[in-house]
Amino acid sequence: MPMLAKLTIRGARGWTTSPSIPILSCKWSSPICAACKELNIVAPALEDLEVTHCFFYDRSQPFAQDHSHSPGNTSWMDPYDPSSHPSWRDETSSILRPFFFIVYGDDSTTHNQSCLCLLRRFKVIEHLILTLTYLWDMDDYHYVMEDMTVLPDIMILHLNILANKHAFGASAFHVLRMCSGIRKLMLAFLAPTVVEAQTTCPPGCICGEHQNWETEHLLLNQLKEVEITRMRGSEHEVTFVKQLFIWGTALEKMTVFFDESVTENVAKELSQVLRSFARPEIRMEIHTYRAMLKMMYIPED
Known part of the structure; x- marks a missing residue:
């Protein structure tokens, strides 16, 4: 799906995107019964990222993200650890919503x-x-x-x-x-x-x-x-x-x-x-x- 511009996933335990998919918006939410184990995104065109309570109930597994720049709009309502979470290269964010x-x-x-x-x-x-x-x-x-x-x-x-x-x-x-x-x-x-x-x-x-x-x-x-x-x-x-x-x-x-x-x-x-x-x-x-x-x-x- 090379024209895919927005993707929403709920309740999954792991997900990896293809580098060929130009994802512009990603909203990820996970209920208590399906805490996320790993989320790995390779999306150079990513503009919007929302992560809500995906790792809150199970923080034993690392989260990895790899793309060329930080998303412009980031909502990260989850525990954040720079040692196992994304190290965005850009130092500027359009919109940031931390925990x-x-x-x-x-x-x-x-x-x-x-x-x-x-x-x-x-x-x-x-x-x-x-x-x-x-x-x-x-x-x-x-x-x-x-x-x-x-x-x-x-x-x-x-x-x-x-x-x-x-x-x-x-x-x-x-x-x-x-x-x-x-x-x-x-x-x-x-x-x-x-x-x-x-x-x-x-x-x-x-x-x-x-x-x-x-x-x-x-x-x-x-x-x-x-x-x-x-x-x-x-x-x-x-x-x-x-x-x-x-x-x-x-x-x-x-x-x-x-x-x-x-x-x-x-x-x-x-x-x-x-x-x-x-x-x-x-x-x-x-x-x-x-x-x-x-x-x-x-x-x-």
């Missing part, structure tokens, strides 16, 4: 090691999709953001925050400090993994130990646009957005989409608060969840 990073963990956190190893493969990433995760119960863990010591040059940062109602400002600040040259920030607040009646984390939680970020200096003088989705209006969220206005000295536009849980009255109050932070030259667009759905699914006349 999520756990903010409070221990030295053996596989997710963090995989995330950092993959990030070190590149010097320039046009669009980085990074997820910071707070576990619901963090009593037996410690703050590990210091393990992230450097990031590639990034133009667009898509930062997902799974805070589980914890204070997340310190970890997000840590990331922004290492990529202060970004042009656009896409900030998404993910829904809590555990539905609880309480609206904040337990009193005395360790997430409150690193709050000096609010007084530290940060200059995002290349940041032109900020897009925030699923904002619920918590104190932590409002405080962080306020700081973005201070750090983004060249900010031109901010767009906010409220979460579906935000009522119309609350949305109006939050809108007034957010607009009070903005300088006159900043263009503010604030939308409710229903308005976002309307824009997504109802075409304009």
